[in-house]
Amino acid sequence: MSLLENIGSAVIKLIKSFTDIINFAWKILIRIFNRNTYTSAMRTVLIDQIYFTSVQILPIFLITSIAFGSLLIGVLFLQLKQLGLTQYFGHVLMGLIVTEFSPFVTVLLITLRSGSAINTEIAVMKVNKEMSALEAFRIDVINYLMVPRVINGVISIVLLSTLFSVVLLGSGILFSGLIFGMSIDAYSNVLLNSANFSDIVIALLKSVVFGFFIILIPVRFGLQASHELTSIPIVVSRGMVNVFAAILTIEVLSLIIKLF
Amino acid sequence: MRNFIKNHPQQAALVSIDVPLISNQSVLMNIALIKQYHENMPTAKAEPIVFSALRRLNLENIAFKRNPDLNDEERFFAMLLRAVMVRDALVIIDRPLKIVPHMKNIDYIFQALKNIENLYLNCHIYDYDWMREKYGELSR
Amino acid sequence: MKREVKVGLFIVCTAVIICLALLYLANEKGFFAGNYIFTLSSQSGDGFTEGMPVEFSGFTIGKVQKLELNDKGLVLIKIKIPQKHLKWIKIDSTFTLYRPLIGAARIIVTTDNLKSAALPEDKIPEVQIVNDINDSIEKVQPLLDKTTQIAENLEQVSSKIDVMAGKADMHVFGSEGTVPQVNKILKDVNGKLERLNPTIDNVNKISTEASEGLKDIGILRSNVDDTLNAVEDVAKGVDSIISTKKEPEIKLP
Secondary structure: OHHHHHHHHHHHHHHHHHHHHHHHHHHHHHHHOOHHHOOHHHHHHHHHHHHHHHHOOHHHHHHHHHHHHHHHHHHHHHHHHHHOOHHHHHHHHHHHHHHHHHHHHHHHHHHHHHHHHHHHHHHHHHHOOHHHHHHHOOOOHHHHHHHHHHHHHHHHHHHHHHHHHHHHHHHHHHHHHHHHOOOHHHHHHHHHHHOOHHHHHHHHHHHHHHHHHHHHHHHHHHHOOOOOOOHHHHHHHHHHHHHHHHHHHHHHHHHHHHHO | OHHHHHHOOOOEEEEOOOOOOOOOOEHHHHHHHHHHHHOOOOHHHHHHHHHHHHHHOOOHHHOOOEHHHOOHHHHHHHHHHHHHOOOOEEEEEEOHHHHOOOOOOOHHHHHHHHHOHHHEEEEEEEOOHHHHHHHHHHHO | OOHHHHHHHHHHHHHHHHHHHHHHHHHHOOOOOOEEEEEEEEOOOOOOOOOOEEEEOOEEEEEEEEEEEOOOOOEEEEEEEEHHHHHHOEOOOEEEEEEOOOOOOEEEEEOOOOOOOEOOOOOOOEEEEEEHHHHHHHHHHHHHHHHHHHHHHHHHHHHHHHHHHHHHHHHHHOOOOHHHHHHHHHHHHHHHHOOOOOOHHHHHHHHHHHHHHHHHHHHHHHHHHHHHHHHHHHHHHHHHHHHHHHHHHHHOO
């Protein structure tokens, strides 16, 4: 009986936290599309957030994407050549690198760097009573703190993952020339043939959904902190585990959508 | 005090140890935030107002400091300035001696309040009864 | 630089990159250019699918938009060609449905004379069908027959060689063979050795010559063995070729 009870309570907990996230997401979404949300204060926060999440890491992001991307493309092309699958490299580039790999790596990077930071930041603000300070001054916490962060997540993921793709396709020119002896013209022709509008749209949409949830979930869990300092690590780890689960879920869902 | 806030929900502006400054933003941003949020005032317009208010208290040097870098007086005045940024502010100072524990004489606060007199409508100071003597003549 | 400027710069630059990439893609895919529809015909719709690529010199220049069956039972294939690829399709172009053994089927356009007049949209050229699978089976069939023959011949040859090898063995090692006789001679010589000391050098000479002869015979035998093995290998190879080539023949209609 206790086993059944455990299973039952676990499932109920899961469903509860899932509906809680969806409810919260809906609340944020409504605010995003409300013009009154965009006050001068909120815009300042939004600019700060984009600055911290995207602009500040841009040099490192570009360097890693160039180094890592070139390496990956080189290894991939060599493998394709050895297996005699040269004619499929366009599909591999567009279908795997651009639509799957770039968003995924970007999401991992942003989650590790900004997701965890935001989770902690919100939890610390809660513990410090800064949230109640904002409320005392009749400043809506959702409008002022949450919405800019979530919008920043969407913008950053979409822009950075596109940038990542562009860098990878750029290093593809170099390696297709070196490994396959391919001209730029032939390379772009192969890419164009394998490029599918629906795939690109799905990849962009996926980036949007990724950006929305990988910031929303840390924010939500950060809010669950109590007024004790010890609650910070608890909500941060819980938040990050949930973000990980969300990333996997979104990835699987996008693959299912792609199949049909 | 609670009743007072309830009666003036739009004007009440608290200065209290329980309403801290936002620690990951500068004093300047903390004070400007009120104008930016309540009146949707652009940053470029809100910041000069904050600077002029800080100047009145000779505190321009703390504009870019953050909460942990401030001493008790600076923190108190930053909170006070934030409060007076509320439109037609009814400033409520909750237990000022909790914010600035080593303050000997409350006149210090009154001097500051006088300097920024035109920025707020009214000011109420709430404190425990046994602190009465600290307020000297005013308490009578 | 101010933070706002940096953020603005970042957003504008990346947004421009995204838009340019999408526009380039749309342009290259012919979203903005006008498309021309040509109609091709075929006796059978077998192997045609909607969305199938149309290629010229290995480059995709269009795709099959629609398949229709007309009143005469002919299959009409409508292909969509963007304006910029129009120049490859001329009145004397040939259209071939190519179904490779591996990979997707496609329609291949070949134009020998690029200077001839453009193909009018109301003309309906017929599609020739090249079927890699059937073609290769046709090509392989005579080859298969030949290899079978070769295999049979080889088998005969190898059995003959077997017999010959047996005979050679008899000659060398049999009771009337060379080796026992040489042994006999040697024994005789040995017996006479003690008595015929002065002639010992001569006898030695004879015996060494005899053993050299023995070696030669051994080499001869190993040569015969090698040839036999080689022939066997060839026979096996042919067998395996026959067996692998036979499978697709059975499976296909």
